[in-house]
Amino acid sequence: MKRAFGVIELLISFLLLSIIIAGFMHMTLMQMQDGQLQHTKLEDAQQHANEMIDDIENIRQKHLEYNDNLLGE
16 A cells, blocks of 8 residues: 555656646747747757847956956056
8 A cells, every 4th residue: 555655646746746847947948029939949048148148258257357447557
């Protein structure tokens, strides 16, 4: 009897885990633009992420240059 109860708990936990993962994947592939939900391809989301990373690196570089200019003067 104990063994059967463990199997049922295991199946329920797998079901809940798959629902959570599916919900997360659904949220990451949808973006809000212009007040309307739009489905995006994974490649589009990756491109957007890469652009954001490039922007952050540019800001970091400008900040370092600014600090160097302040210390150099």
